Amino acid sequence: MNRRTMGKTLLGLAGAAAVALSVGTAAAQDKLKVGFVYVGPISDHGYSYQHDQGRLAVEKALGDKVATTYVENVPEGADAERVIEQLAASGHKLIFTTSFGFMNPTLKVAQRYPDVKFEHATGYKRAANVATYSARFYEGRTVVGAIAGKMTKSNVIGYVASFPIPEVVSGINAFTIALREQNPKAEVRVVWVNSWYDPGKETEAAMALIDQGADVIVQHTDSPAPIQTAQDRNLWSVGQSSDMTRFGPKSHLTAIVDDWNGYYIDRVKAVLDGSWKAVDTWGGFKDKMLFLAPYNPAIPADVVALADQIKADIMSGKRHSFQGPVKDQSGKVVIPEGKSATDEQILKMDWYVEGVQGKVPK
Amino acid sequence: MSLIRLEPRGQASQAMVYLTPPLAVVLTLMSGFVLFLLLGFDPMKALHAFFIDPVSSKRGIGELIVKATPLTLCAIGLSIGFRANVWNIGAEGQLTVGAIVGGGLALAFYGHGGWWLLPLMVIGGAVGGMAWAAIPAYLRLRFNASEILTSLMLTYVALLLLNFLVHGPYRDPDGFAFPESRLFEADAVMPILWLGTRVHLGAALALLAVAGGWVLIARTFIGFQIKVIGLTPAAAGYAGFDQKRIVWLALLLSGGLAGIAGMGEVAGPIGQITPNVSPGYGFTAIIVAFLGRLHPVGILLAALLMALSFIGGEAAQIAMGLPKAITGVFQGMLLFFLLASDVLIRYRVRFGARRAVA
Numbered sequence: 001m002n003r004r005t006m007g008k009t010l011l012g013l014a015g016a017a018a019v020a021l022s023v024g025t026a027a028a029q030d031k032l033k034v035g036f037v038y039v040g041p042i043s044d045h046g047y048s049y050q051h052d053q054g055r056l057a058v059e060k061a062l063g064d065k066v067a068t069t070y071v072e073n074v075p076e077g078a079d080a081e082r083v084i085e086q087l088a089a090s091g092h093k094l095i096f097t098t099s100f101g102f103m104n105p106t107l108k109v110a111q112r113y114p115d116v117k118f119e120h121a122t123g124y125k126r127a128a129n130v131a132t133y134s135a136r137f138y139e140g141r142t143v144v145g146a147i148a149g150k151m152t153k154s155n156v157i158g159y160v161a162s163f164p165i166p167e168v169v170s171g172i173n174a175f176t177i178a179l180r181e182q183n184p185k186a187e188v189r190v191v192w193v194n195s196w197y198d199p200g201k202e203t204e205a206a207m208a209l210i211d212q213g214a215d216v217i218v219q220h221t222d223s224p225a226p227i228q229t230a231q232d233r234n235l236w237s238v239g240q241s242s243d244m245t246r247f248g249p250k251s252h253l254t255a256i257v258d259d260w261n262g263y264y265i266d267r268v269k270a271v272l273d274g275s276w277k278a279v280d281t282w283g284g285f286k287d288k289m290l291f292l293a294p295y296n297p298a299i300p301a302d303v304v305a306l307a308d309q310i311k312a313d314i315m316s317g318k319r320h321s322f323q324g325p326v327k328d329q330s331g332k333v334v335i336p337e338g339k340s341a342t343d344e345q346i347l348k349m350d351w352y353v354e355g356v357q358g359k360v361p362k
Numbered sequence: 363m364s365l366i367r368l369e370p371r372g373q374a375s376q377a378m379v380y381l382t383p384p385l386a387v388v389l390t391l392m393s394g395f396v397l398f399l400l401l402g403f404d405p406m407k408a409l410h411a412f413f414i415d416p417v418s419s420k421r422g423i424g425e426l427i428v429k430a431t432p433l434t435l436c437a438i439g440l441s442i443g444f445r446a447n448v449w450n451i452g453a454e455g456q457l458t459v460g461a462i463v464g465g466g467l468a469l470a471f472y473g474h475g476g477w478w479l480l481p482l483m484v485i486g487g488a489v490g491g492m493a494w495a496a497i498p499a500y501l502r503l504r505f506n507a508s509e510i511l512t513s514l515m516l517t518y519v520a521l522l523l524l525n526f527l528v529h530g531p532y533r534d535p536d537g538f539a540f541p542e543s544r545l546f547e548a549d550a551v552m553p554i555l556w557l558g559t560r561v562h563l564g565a566a567l568a569l570l571a572v573a574g575g576w577v578l579i580a581r582t583f584i585g586f587q588i589k590v591i592g593l594t595p596a597a598a599g600y601a602g603f604d605q606k607r608i609v610w611l612a613l614l615l616s617g618g619l620a621g622i623a624g625m626g627e628v629a630g631p632i633g634q635i636t637p638n639v640s641p642g643y644g645f646t647a648i649i650v651a652f653l654g655r656l657h658p659v660g661i662l663l664a665a666l667l668m669a670l671s672f673i674g675g676e677a678a679q680i681a682m683g684l685p686k687a688i689t690g691v692f693q694g695m696l697l698f699f700l701l702a703s704d705v706l707i708r709y710r711v712r713f714g715a716r717r718a719v720a
Contacts, residue, residue, distance in 0.1 A: 035680075041686070069680055069683070070679075071676060071679050071680060071686075072679075072686050073686045074676075075638055075641040076636060076637075076638045077627070077632055077636060077638040077639060077640065077641055078428070078627055078630070078631035078632050079429075079641060079672075079676075081560070081631060082425050082428075082560075082673070082676070083676055083680075085421070086676065086677065086680055087680060089419075089421065090680060090681070100540060101542075101636060101637075101638060104542075104545065104633065104634065108633075124538050124540075163529075163541060163637070164529055164541070165539065165540050165541060166538060166539050166540070169539075194522075194525055194637075347538050348538050348539050349539070350539040361526070361529055
């Protein structure tokens with residue numbers, strides 16, 4: 001291609017772009033298109049369901065200023081990039097990718113669509129147009145750990161876990177620290193199901209833990225199957241991501257509920273008024289990014305008071321989930337007295353505290 | 363005494379054998395029309411969003427090829443085994459091990475790559491898949507163990523092995539303990555064949571496999587042996603064909619191709635090793651192989667069609683909010699109509715009770 005024809009082509013391209021742009025802005029003036037990519041089905045009644053509640057909250061709060069789209073059940077492999085790109089190419093100007101495995105695909109697409117804003121949940125890579133966000137799920141685990149410590153009779157807690165990533169490991173640790181603060185004899189047994197959503201495997205894991213003597217089943221997976229299993233066996237359980245009371249009203253002590261509604265509304269508003277920035281948000285109880293589902297009426301009043309006190313202390317900063325001294329399984333002090341774990345220590349956590357049985361899969 | 367009987371036809375119509383796959387597609391589209399109507403969507407718009415929109419842009423066609431690449435590679439290998447009555451159900455596992463070995467080479471030589479790395483990874487992927495397929499081959503020939511079971515079970519072993527590796531030795535040292543490898547370096551990434559899309563070298567390898575598969579079956583003595591063993595094993599025995607050799611060949615070939623497919627995924631569109639290399643390509647390839655009548659060209663077309671059903675499902679979800687489950691319904695209908703018409707071209711339907719034989 002010589003320079004003249006190149007100039008012509010460029011002119012042509014510019015013309016085409018101008019046409020495309022005018023069409024684009026005409027459409028954009030009415031509504032901001034916001035896309036959501038979910039790893040599970042919205043019917044999981046857990047993690048993806050809760051993100052979709054956030055999407056619905058955006059629609060409700062901002063009405064005809066926005067149009068939202070979601071794609072569910074997106075595998076975290078080569079397909080994710082296509083789905084994200086398809087949203088970007090079809091005029092979505094703000095795209096939330098809600099699972100860790102979407103991190104690199106999100107960044108790749110973001111590079112090709114600099115005028116589209118992306119938000120990736122639970123990851124650590126950012127770019128000029130990619131923000132990250134997550135919730136301090138471990139704060140919730142501290143409160144339910146204390147409740148479990150008071151409710152268990154067998155002193156064995158069964159923990160149905162998804163993948164040994166820092167988010168889950170730090171949850172197990174925060175839970176165990178609070179558990180043993182109330183009940184030093186209690187211990188935690190973990191079964192990894194290597195899936196976020198697999199009701200069959202989650203049921204089997206819960207059964208195996210119950211057979212080992214667990215009388216409280218805690219889960220860091222997204223289906224209500226462990227709650228249902230605990231309900232059938234007349235044992236306690238703690239829900240994950242959303243209020244799962246209706247799946248086991250007698251068994252369900254409470255649940256750590258993710259609340260993305262406020263965050264999503266804020267971020268969409270920021271795009272609408274032009275104040276959006278690619279920042280990292282890691283919010284806890286204080287930021288209203290998580291809360292606890294209504295307590296089971298069977299929990300005694302003093303335990304409820306204790307739980308509320310711990311929650312209040314976390315919110316006021318008086319208490320930290322990883323407050324020293326914290327010992328690892330070998331008894332070595334990892335976080336010394338008078339100190340708390342740094343955010344980086346929590347984000348990279350790949351070791352168990354004292355009181356957890358077994359080893360972190362490596 | 364049944365009211366409907368199936369009576370074998372002496373000879374299936376050759377024309378119908380090739381006509382039924384398109385017929386199954388047409389019937390699926392017609393049922394889809396009714397389905398969308400019942401769900402309250404504009405059926406023409408929905409079918410358009412499902413089957414036309416996704417491939418009406420360069421990017422869309424590119425994505426179709428990207429998705430069809432591993433399906434074609436796996437299905438070509440499987441079809442050769444299926445023709446010889448070697449039922450390799452474990453292409454998914456062989457694909458995974460191919461990704462583990464091929465991708466592992468990329469990590470092993472991280473920072474020391476060169477032009478030789480990618481060819482080495484392709485070979486590594488093939489060897490990994492072959493090694494994984496060699497286990498069922500050995501077990502079948504030595505202990506007469508069904509390769510259907512062993513190859514399927516080994517899939518789960520492979521997936522757990524992958525999980526172990528990404529949580530341990532393969533884990534990105536700077537990755538906050540998340541189960542993912544580093545991103546591969548430029549030397550370890552499949553070159554893009556079509557600029558502006560994600561179509562990579564794997565697509566060319568898939569086309570080579572199609573051509574190679576055709577030559578093998580249609581033009582070589584081994585291909586003849588495979589066909590004879592599949593149709594009449596006894597005759598193959600009398601002719602002195604070495605059935606053991608064919609079992610080895612079928613499994614190693616399908617394993618090797620699946621391994622290359624897996625390596626192509628991690629070095630292509632994914633660009634790193636993650637716990638989710640394949641959304642079930644190895645299993646879908648079984649459907650692709652039969653949909654394509656075990657013929658290499660048919661397989662290529664079937665892979666494209668299957669890829670379209672996946673991509674179309676997403677596109678329709680984005681454009682019209684159709685539920686994701688529709689994708690599965692479409693694939694199920696397609697297979698149902700194909701199998702149903704298969705029955706009808708091989709059997710005649712007779713109503714009423716069988717007449718007494720005089």
